[in-house]
Amino acid sequence: MSTPRSTTERTNRKAISEALLAEKLGLNDSWIERWEENGAWREESCAPDQLPEFIRQKLNRGELKEVEEKVDQLVAAGCQRSVVYFCLQQLSPAAEWSRSGGHLEGVQAQQGEELASQKQKRAIATREDMATVASNARAARKEIHRHKYELSFTAEALRCALPVGFSTSAENPEDALLLLESALSWVAKLADAYATPMVSTLIKSKGLLYLAMYVGRHADERKLCGQRTDSVLADSKKASGDRRARRTHLPAANVLVNLLSMIMGADQSWSPSELKEKVKSFRQDYPRLYRLLEMKLAELHKFASR
Structure with missing residues (x-):
């Protein structure tokens, strides 16, 4: 239930x-x-x-x-x-x-x-503000997933530094993109659960x-x-x-x-x-x-x- x-x-x-x-x-x-x-x-x-x-x-x-x-x-x-x-x-x-x-x-x-x-x-942010955050996070995650192949070989070709700031470090571009998608899903989930405090x-x-x-x-x-x-x-x-x-x-x-x-x-x-x-x-x-x-x-x- x-x-x-x-x-x-x-x-x-x-x-x-x-x-x-x-x-x-x-x-x-x-x-x-x-x-x-x-x-x-x-x-x-x-x-x-x-x-x-x-x-x-x-x-x-x-x-x-x-x-x-x-x-x-x-x-x-x-x-x-x-x-x-x-x-x-x-x-x-x-x-x-x-x-x-x-x-x-x-x-x-x-x-x-x-x-x-x-x-x-x-x-303080409203529910409407957070609805926009959730929508944008999902849209960004979708586009990253869609162009994961191109982003991955571009990172390798240009020797772009992998993102830092996570307790779990990414070892290659594929891991970094997967971690980013997961992070965006997490942000969207938080935004959906948000309730404006009075x-x-x-x-x-x-x-x-x-x-x-x-x-x-x-x-x-x-x-x-x-x-x-x-x-x-x-x-x-x-x-x-x-x-x-x-x-x-x-x-x-x-x-x-x-x-x-x-x-x-x-x-x-x-x-x-x-x-x-x-x-x-x-x-x-x-x-x-x-x-x-x-x-x-x-x-x-x-x-x-x-």
Whole structure:
């Protein structure tokens, strides 16, 4: 019994979305660089030693002092300062832009001039785009197969170098052409299986995960509650259950929520329960990525603790 196309498409989209999200969150990158220098191994963390620039530019001196006080409280609760700064950096407009597909590309304005960095944004391919890829790959494979004889003796006559880049090397032109046909079939199969991930939904508010997961894992929650916790929670129970009421009361009761509110603005603040739900959903939807992000944050924490 064949699997319905809709079921296969959902399965493929989930797998593709997970792979894309891992890349967007930087989970495929090294967060601690290691290299050998003069016979000794060196290590350097990507965690900064000061507040991210976007925060220093956005807030005034008094607000920056308050932010640093909140960071001090997180450090006193068990977090590492540099890792908190790293997590805050993931909330920057630049980080959000990068996760949405933005990248810098070298562009030469005039002949002979040095390349200048230019911001560009690459949209994710659609099913229609991939249908074209599959069609072109099959057409190219068909033409190569049709003219394999001529291509083979031309390669021998002109002593053309065989293609490289495969783990299995070709020993002669016939093998190279067969390998190329196989590769084109593989490309066509991938393009046919492609399902466009919903990028905007996939990356929405994902910058919050770093700090929420790090604080939740490494900070003593009892030390993050302010003196007004009991009264604020009592007041919040009396308030209506709408989003505005919860946000009016709960941010004052929690250092993490206060910190996020100061940096992101009151209109984008999150309650403790909303942050927990955000992390919970990520863990349920992408358990492998959750474990990987948790592990990489723990690695930064351990490195900074030395």
